Amino acid sequence: MSRSDLGWGSSPADQANPRSGLVIHYDSADQNLAGKDHSACLSYWRSTRDFHTGPERGWADIGYCVDTETEILTENGWRTFREIAAGDLVLTLDHTTGSSRWQPLTAVNVFPAVPRELVRMEGAGHSSLTTDRHRWPVERPSATGEPERAWATSATLRARDLITLSAPCQAPPTEPKWPDPLVERLARVCVLREPHTGVDHGDLLPEEITEHAPDGAPSHGFLSSLTGPQLDLFLRVVSDTGQEGPGTLVASGPAVAESLLFAAVLAGKAAVRHERGDGHRVSLLDRDRVSPEDVTRTREPHDGPVWCPTTPDGTWLARRRGTVYFTGNSFMACPHGYVIEGRGLYRTQAAQPGGNTSHYSCTLATGPKDPITPEQINAVRALRQWLMEPDTSIAGSVSGHRDFISTSCPGDKAYKLVQDGTFAEDPDDTEGDDDMPRHRRFEKDDAQALEPGDWASLAFDRRHDGDTGEFYSLVGVEETDGAYYDISVGVTLDGVTPGSEVQIRATEYESDGDGGWKIARNRPQHSPVHKGGQGHFTYSWKGNLAEGRRVRIRLVQFGDAQAQVISATTDVFYWPR
Numbered sequence: 001m002s003r004s005d006l007g008w009g010s011s012p013a014d015q016a017n018p019r020s021g022l023v024i025h026y027d028s029a030d031q032n033l034a035g036k037d038h039s040a041c042l043s044y045w046r047s048t049r050d051f052h053t054g055p056e057r058g059w060a061d062i063g064y065c066v067d068t069e070t071e072i073l074t075e076n077g078w079r080t081f082r083e084i085a086a087g088d089l090v091l092t093l094d095h096t097t098g099s100s101r102w103q104p105l106t107a108v109n110v111f112p113a114v115p116r117e118l119v120r121m122e123g124a125g126h127s128s129l130t131t132d133r134h135r136w137p138v139e140r141p142s143a144t145g146e147p148e149r150a151w152a153t154s155a156t157l158r159a160r161d162l163i164t165l166s167a168p169c170q171a172p173p174t175e176p177k178w179p180d181p182l183v184e185r186l187a188r189v190c191v192l193r194e195p196h197t198g199v200d201h202g203d204l205l206p207e208e209i210t211e212h213a214p215d216g217a218p219s220h221g222f223l224s225s226l227t228g229p230q231l232d233l234f235l236r237v238v239s240d241t242g243q244e245g246p247g248t249l250v251a252s253g254p255a256v257a258e259s260l261l262f263a264a265v266l267a268g269k270a271a272v273r274h275e276r277g278d279g280h281r282v283s284l285l286d287r288d289r290v291s292p293e294d295v296t297r298t299r300e301p302h303d304g305p306v307w308c309p310t311t312p313d314g315t316w317l318a319r320r321r322g323t324v325y326f327t328g329n330s331f332m333a334c335p336h337g338y339v340i341e342g343r344g345l346y347r348t349q350a351a352q353p354g355g356n357t358s359h360y361s362c363t364l365a366t367g368p369k370d371p372i373t374p375e376q377i378n379a380v381r382a383l384r385q386w387l388m389e390p391d392t393s394i395a396g397s398v399s400g401h402r403d404f405i406s407t408s409c410p411g412d413k414a415y416k417l418v419q420d421g422t423f424a425e426d427p428d429d430t431e432g433d434d435d436m437p438r439h440r441r442f443e444k445d446d447a448q449a450l451e452p453g454d455w456a457s458l459a460f461d462r463r464h465d466g467d468t469g470e471f472y473s474l475v476g477v478e479e480t481d482g483a484y485y486d487i488s489v490g491v492t493l494d495g496v497t498p499g500s501e502v503q504i505r506a507t508e509y510e511s512d513g514d515g516g517w518k519i520a521r522n523r524p525q526h527s528p529v530h531k532g533g534q535g536h537f538t539y540s541w542k543g544n545l546a547e548g549r550r551v552r553i554r555l556v557q558f559g560d561a562q563a564q565v566i567s568a569t570t571d572v573f574y575w576p577r
Contacts, residue, residue, distance in 0.1 A: 016348040016357040021397035022384050023359045024418055026410040030367030034376075041365065065109075065306035066318065066327070067118065067129040072309055073265065073317040073324075075102060075524065077220055077258055081307040084108055087544035089524070091265065092313040093167055093326040095137040095149055100167040100268070100317070100326075102524075104544040106484070107310035118302040119154040123295030125165065125272055125285055127321040130154045131306060135328030136163055137315050139289065151328065162289035164326040165270035172266070175529045177225045177501070178212075180233060185209060186218050187237035190260060191250045217255035223263045225527065231267040235260075235284070247284040257282055265317065265324065273322040290325070312542075354404045360387060360394065368411050377417065381427035398423040437486070437573035440464055442471055444568035450493070450557050457507075458491070458553040458568055473509070476550030479576040486542045489553050489570040493535040497559030503527045504539040504555045510548060520549055534566070547577075 033041050071078045075089040084090070088105045121128045132155040139147040139162040152161055189209055212222040218234075226234065235249065238260060242250030249264075251257035257273050257280035264271035270285040309316050318327050348356050362383060364376060380398075387394045400418045401409035410418070417423055442460035450456055460471040475485045487506060496502060505525035512518040526539045537555075545551060553570065557563050 018358055018360045019394050020355070020358040021360075021395045021399060022380075022387065022423075023355060023361045023399045023401060023404070024380070024410045024414055024423065025361055025363040025401050026366050026368075026414055030370050031365055032370060033365055034371050034373050045365075065131045065134060065308045066320075067302065068305055068307060069129070070318050070320045073262075073319065074105075075220065075224070077262060078319055081108055081110060081309075084309070087546065090309065090311060091317040092311045093137055093164060093315040093317070094170065094313055095151075095315060097170075098149070098164075098167055099170045100265075101170040101313075103312050104484070104542060105309055105311060106544065108307065109310060110305060110307045113303055113305045116302045116306070117299055118306075120298050120300055121154075121292070121295040122298075123290070125270065125287075125323055126163070126290045126295050126325060127323045128154075128318070128325070128327070129300075129302070129320070130327075134308075135314070136161070137326060137328055138162055139164070157292045159293050160291065162291055164288065165285065165290055165324060166265065166268050166288045167326065168268035169266055173225055173227050173527075175527075176227055176230060177527050177529075178222075178230070180230065182208065182212075183226065183230050183234050184237050186213050186222075187234045188241050189213055189216050190218065190238050190252060190256045191241040192252075213259075215255060216252055218259045218263070220259070220262055223259065223266060224524070226263075226266070228267065231263055234263055235267060235269070239284075244281075247286070249282040249284070251280040251282060254280055256280070261324070271324060273319075355399075359399065364410065364414055366411065366414070368408075368413075372413055372417065377422060378427050380423045381425055384423065385427055396424060437575050440474075440572050440574075442474065442568075442570045442572070444565065448565040450555065450563045450565060452557060452559055452561065452563075455554050455556045458489070458555060458565065460568065460570070472552050473550035474552065474570060474572050475574050476509075476545055476548075479545070479574065480548060481577045482547040482549070483545050483574045483576045484543070485545055485551060485572060485574040486540075487551065487553070487570060487572050488538070488540040489568065490536070490538045491555065491565060492567045493537065493557065493563050494566050495559070495561065495563035496535050496557050497561065497563075499529065500557060500559040501527055501529050502535060502537055502555065502557045504537060504553065506539075506541040506543065507552050507554050508543070508545060508549045509552060510546075510550075517550070520546075 068081060071080055072084060073079075073091045074084060079088075084105060086105055086107055089102045090105050091100050092103045093100055116131065118129050118131060119134075121130075132153060134154045136152050136154070136157060138150055138152050138157070140150050140158060141160055142148040147162070150161075152158065186209060190213075212219055223231070223234075238249045239246060242248060244250055249260045251260055260282040261271055261273045264282060264284060268288075270288045272283050272285065274281055274283065315326055315328050318325055362380060364372060364380075366372060366376075384394075384396065384398060388396055398418055398421075400415045401407055402415060441464035443462050444458070444460045446459075446461050448456070448459055457472050462468045463471060474487060475483055489504070491504065493502065503525045506523040507519055508521045508523070509517040510520040523541050523543060526537070528535075528537055539553070543551070555565075
């Protein structure tokens with residue numbers, strides 16, 4: 001659990017690079033935290049921080065943050081931190097595969113304005129202003145000659161690290177929803193409404209154009225529905241129509257420039273948006289990575305607020321001053337198995353004289369008679385293993401406070417575990433139950449009629465536990481406080497007119513206040529085109545369900561006659577709050 005989770009900013013403690021190992025401490029008085037809820041551990045840690053804050057003691061402030069000029073890409077376009085909330089879909093980087101994907105935002109962390117020193121990186125195609133501990137997913141050279149994926153911070157970026165500017169999207173649409181001529185016409189509209197050309201179609205634009213491009217700016221929903229080849233076609237036609245050379249996209253105004261940049265991101269192309277005296281432009285770059293060697297790095301004081309999002313991948317697509325890039329998001333081991341950050345990485349410690357710059361420190365927050373729980377022991381082991389990773393590379397040794405000065409710390413119980421090597425063992429692979437999703441499965445065997453053009457909620461007949469009935473809501477009936485969820489569904493349809501479209505989506509419902517349910521939010525849909533015979537369609541969605549809401553799967557078909565759902569299966573993984 002980082003300091004940012006507790007709302008604390010960057011540490012005023014001096015920088016250091018401890019490499020010699022980990023030192024165990026305790027509290028001189030019994031705390032009985034093992035017999036209390038985990039919230040008591042957080043209260044204890046906040047009180048400890050209040051006592052120790054300051055340049056001489058300071059268990060203070062760690063942040064993985066950016067300045068407020070930095071924006072994040074949502075499914076509806078670029079947004080500032082004030083315009084987003086948990087549950088919004090944002091573009092992230094799957095650092096294991098190198099591809100991008102849409103994931104729900106799980107938190108927006110904002111830290112108050114206090115004096116800080118930030119790292120500025122400026123260069124062609126890149127502008128960032130971050131805290132030292134801001135994380136970056138990078139690629140770096142390896143001994144095999146193949147680049148390896150790694151993590152770095154603004155303070156530890158290496159000269160040959162490569163920051164990702166763009167990445168191909170996972171699972172883009174494969175079946176065209178719109179004809180290519182429409183895509184080309186919309187691309188030309190983006191340019192031909194440019195004021196300096198003297199051409200303004202205004203209300204003369206065909207209805208099909210204005211439907212998908214209000215005021216000449218293609219909607220984000222329309223662009224998201226294009227296949228990869230159609231996105232390439234769209235960008236190529238914009239470039240050719242603008243006649244300013246390959247890779248230069250002329251935009252008729254700021255809204256169009258936003259659409260063009262969004263299209264470039266979806267196409268997996270690195271791009272920069274900028275304004276010139278004669279209008280707006282988006283430039284496609286000839287590279288998809290940038291190195292710290294290509295930018296100027298400086299440090300500067302900053303007294304404004306900073307912020308960072310939390311996503312499942314730990315990454316997000318950022319924009320600052322028109323440039324776009326993927327970026328990322330000391331210690332206490334509490335009796336419940338959490339490691340809670342103190343001064344944090346690369347900071348002078350304030351706990352063991354003679355070892356504050358050479359060793360990291362970790363307190364168990366226990367007194368002489370307090371038990372040391374198995375979860376606590378495993379948390380120390382996990383912390384040690386994490387600190388031994390390449391970025392920090394500490395030695396694997398574990399010491400006690402009394403190894404540095406004459407003191408009773410860390411207590412006889414903990415010191416025995418130091419001496420017999422218990423803390424130096426590998427951590428268990430198992431995680432707490434709270435981290436493991438729960439699962440339920442629904443099946444459908446009874447046919448369900450689908451009238452053309454009418455959305456219908458999918459009704460399942462039986463559940464994995466043997467219950468039968470009519471099940472519409474997949475998450476939220478029992479999870480009344482809300483939940484994170486991951487739904488995958490497969491549907492077989494019969495009687496759909498060949499060549500017609502089928503749409504499937506997850507929909508969140510809330511109480512209508514009169515004993516019924518109303519639509520609260522429609523999630524993005526999948527829109528395959530049926531080619532003939534029985535239709536087999538799949539759909540998946542991850543979301544953050546608010547308190548009191550429920551999730552259903554809905555579908556619609558646009559054939560000439562009634563069709564039927566003849567079977568369906570869904571697997572649901574969920575994490576109740």
